[in-house]
Amino acid sequence: MRVDFPVWGGGRRAAEVSLSLLDAATVSRLIWVPSFVDLCCDPGFPGFPSRETPESLVAAARAGGFGELVVSPRVDPVADTPEHIARMERSHVGVRLHPTGALTIGLRGEELAEVGLILRAGAVALSDGGVAHPDSLVLRNALEYTREFGVPVLLRPCDAALDAVGVVHDSPLAARLGLRGNPAATEEIGVARVIALCRATGAKVHLTHVGVARSIEAIAAAQREGLPLTASTPARNLVLDEASIDDGRYDARFRLHPPLRGAIDREALVAGVRSGVLCLSADHQPRALEERDHEFERAIPGSPAPRTAFAAALTALGDLDTVVRAFALAPREVVGLDVSSWALIDPIGERVVAAERPLPTDALEGLRLRGVVYDHVCS
Secondary structure (H helix, E strand, O other), X not given: OEEEEEEOOOOEEEEEOOOOOOOHHHHHHOEEXXXXXXXXXXXXXXXXXXXXXXXXXXXXXXXXXXXEEEEOOOOOOOOOOXXXXXXXXXXEOOEEEEEEEEOEHHXXXXXXXXXXXXXXXXXXXXXXXXXXXXXXXXXXXXXXXXXXXXXXXXXXXXXHXXXXXXOEEOOHHHHHHOOOEEOXXXXXXXXXXXXXXXXXXXXXXXXXXXXXXXXXXXXXXXXXXXXXXXXXXXXXXXXXXXXXXXXXXXXXHHOOOOXXXXXHHHHHHHHHHHHOOOEEEOOOOOOOHXXXXXXXXXXXXXXXXXXXXXXXXXXXXXOHHHHHHHHHHHHHHHHOOOOOEEEEEEEEEEEEOOOXXXXXXXXXXXXXXXXXXXXXXXX
């Protein structure tokens, strides 16, 4: 039957609800919120059919309340031409895919891509695809050029040489586990470099995958200075840290890059989202069975995310208003999107993240998380 539910921010709208499947207490808690946005969606298509299909991605997005997916150019072939952007299928039932164009040809960090033509073809932003950018001169020239277009450039801050070192956070835990450590300094150096170039060029920059406490301090200072700089962190980083792998199993679900950092960093991320310095991404990076079924160091880093990201954020932050601002409104402001779809959610209900077979892939599997998505509609 059709039932009216309150809308976050005011008003009501109807939804088809099977009351036989929901108890009265659950029905009384349901509320419509603007659908969520993943600024860092790294899909398995085109080029990686064993990872996922457009249909499986859209199904996962709808199940998690995501209406907008900002798609990485790190596909095969790399999205570094206007033809690639123009060919992308963007409208799906309840979910819109928004392409970002590669900042440099092949994401190699050597030669600027056809930025103007890529944007004219429909890209909402430019991106390094999460790939370490080694040449500061090329990056400076790219930011100076893109400033004229007024679109954000999505960059993962890191030092290319240090970023290639290690598979877990560089700490006493890494030494005890016998795994190579990736130092926090790689992100701190990367953040400092981007802030300096943002100041020098005036370009709009969005830093992705922020995970280190000192990075947040630097970003907050840059924002107070008035620089056109925004930043986000994956929702899973609010509930997981390096201790998650410390159970003797070397579980490849936690093989992420950048790696999970320390507990102090995780607490700083939560505070950074609450204060508005950071917004959130799902950081969807599906991986195929053959890419994950290896010892920890050889597994391809990444984790699927849309089904569990909202619940991870609400569990860590404990406040629906903060989650909506950080996961629905602020990301739309970054890339200039309007609210065009809504998710019907229960902000109190809890579920245990179900196990996947034949090989678990979601880093949040087994956790009891607060927040359940029940429906997803377009305006």
